[in-house]
Amino acid sequence: MTPEPARASGAAAGNSPGPGIAAQAVPEPVEGSASEHGPATGPTAGSTPVERPRGTVDAADPSQYVRERSVDGRRDVSYPPAPEPLGIPVYDNHTHLEIEDGDTGLSLHEQLERALAVGVHGVVQAGGDVDSSRWSAWAARTQARVLAAVAIHPNEAPVYERAGELDAAIAVIDELAAEPRVRAIGETGLDFFRTDADGIPAQMRSFEAHIALAKKHGIAMQIHDRDAHDAVLETLERVGAPEKTVFHCFSGDADMARLAADRGYYLSFAGNVTFKNAQNLRDALAVTPLDRILVETDAPFLTPAPYRGRPNAPYLIPVTLRFLAAELGMDADELAAQIAANTLRVYGTFED
Numbered sequence: 387m388t389p390e391p392a393r394a395s396g397a398a399a400g401n402s403p404g405p406g407i408a409a410q411a412v413p414e415p416v417e418g419s420a421s422e423h424g425p426a427t428g429p430t431a432g433s434t435p436v437e438r439p440r441g442t443v444d445a446a447d448p449s450q451y452v453r454e455r456s457v458d459g460r461r462d463v464s465y466p467p468a469p470e471p472l473g474i475p476v477y478d479n480h481t482h483l484e485i486e487d488g489d490t491g492l493s494l495h496e497q498l499e500r501a502l503a504v505g506v507h508g509v510v511q512a513g514g515d516v517d518s519s520r521w522s523a524w525a526a527r528t529q530a531r532v533l534a535a536v537a538i539h540p541n542e543a544p545v546y547e548r549a550g551e552l553d554a555a556i557a558v559i560d561e562l563a564a565e566p567r568v569r570a571i572g573e574t575g576l577d578f579f580r581t582d583a584d585g586i587p588a589q590m591r592s593f594e595a596h597i598a599l600a601k602k603h604g605i606a607m608q609i610h611d612r613d614a615h616d617a618v619l620e621t622l623e624r625v626g627a628p629e630k631t632v633f634h635c636f637s638g639d640a641d642m643a644r645l646a647a648d649r650g651y652y653l654s655f656a657g658n659v660t661f662k663n664a665q666n667l668r669d670a671l672a673v674t675p676l677d678r679i680l681v682e683t684d685a686p687f688l689t690p691a692p693y694r695g696r697p698n699a700p701y702l703i704p705v706t707l708r709f710l711a712a713e714l715g716m717d718a719d720e721l722a723a724q725i726a727a728n729t730l731r732v733y734g735t736f737e738d
């Protein structure tokens with residue numbers, strides 16, 4: 387999912403969270419000039435892990451957050467405790483580290499260090515608009531444990547279109563996708579929950595353009611599909627899916643999982659698989675071939691039980707992974723090894 391962009395043009399009006407967060411506080415853009423914020427403490431500032439009070443962000447510095455998520459109305463916004471480390475290196479294949487969350491923001495460096503400490507050796511940082519896609523490419527360029535996905539989110543496509551900027555935005559994505567550590571187009575797709583009928587043509591046009599970019603650059607594609615299963619599947623069939631197509635935060639049922647796996651798509655499970663009301667996701671998991679399963683946080687959203695509502699982060703991947711393993715009746719490290727192999731097959735190596 388992708389929150390509201392913090393574009394200077396002010397053209398973006400709508401929030402565009404993805405699956406599962408309708409009831410949570412919506413993210414807000416980082417506003418204000420550099421003068422309102424304290425000194426930069428980004429990942430390039432040194433090797434000391436940095437925690438910092440919220441709001442000490444210089445939005446003009448690419449090492450800083452692109453936006454922050456509101457803490458209004460959330461009961462507990464502290465980061466959950468670190469889980470037991472996994473014995474096998476694993477990866478978070480979809481996260482949004484450009485979003486500041488929690489009572490104390492975590493720098494990119496701190497996020498990656500906390501992840502490494504529990505066996506999460508890398509992340510795929512996903513974009514949803516021009517700013518966050520540029521940030522994702524920057525993070526991948528400068529951090530060995532980050533690969534990037536870049537895209538205009540389906541809920542942002544109509545916003546850009548209304549501003550007459552969709553083609554220019556997609557051209558930026560095309561440019562970023564040529565970078566060697568940009569390994570996916572994402573997140574793109576269709577969202578009939580957040581976007582009304584007026585916005586659907588722009589969303590469709592954007593989705594098809596993104597599919598073409600994934601094929602042109604020979605990289606993976608991460609799909610955001612909210613209340614649009616049939617249309618997404620139909621579009622992929624009609625125009626031809628990229629060789630490596632991932633349903634980020636898979637939200638279908640067992641029938642859809644079977645169909646997607648039959649077509650060779652990957653299903654990425656997020657923390658919402660642990661939610662009580664998500665039996666459809668557990669049914670889907672049960673029928674998904676092991677070589678098609680991926681795991682993600684979609685951080686800072688979709689924090690797995692028992693930490694629902696608190697900030698999510700890549701270091702919480704072991705919580706979701708252990709839950710998946712228990713559902714499948716597998717040893718957690720055995721599943722971690724399988725998911726790691728799947729992740730590297732889709733996105734390539736993290737080492738240059």
Ligand SMILES: [Zn+2]
Pocket residue numbers: 387388404480482512573684
């Ligand atoms: Zn996302």
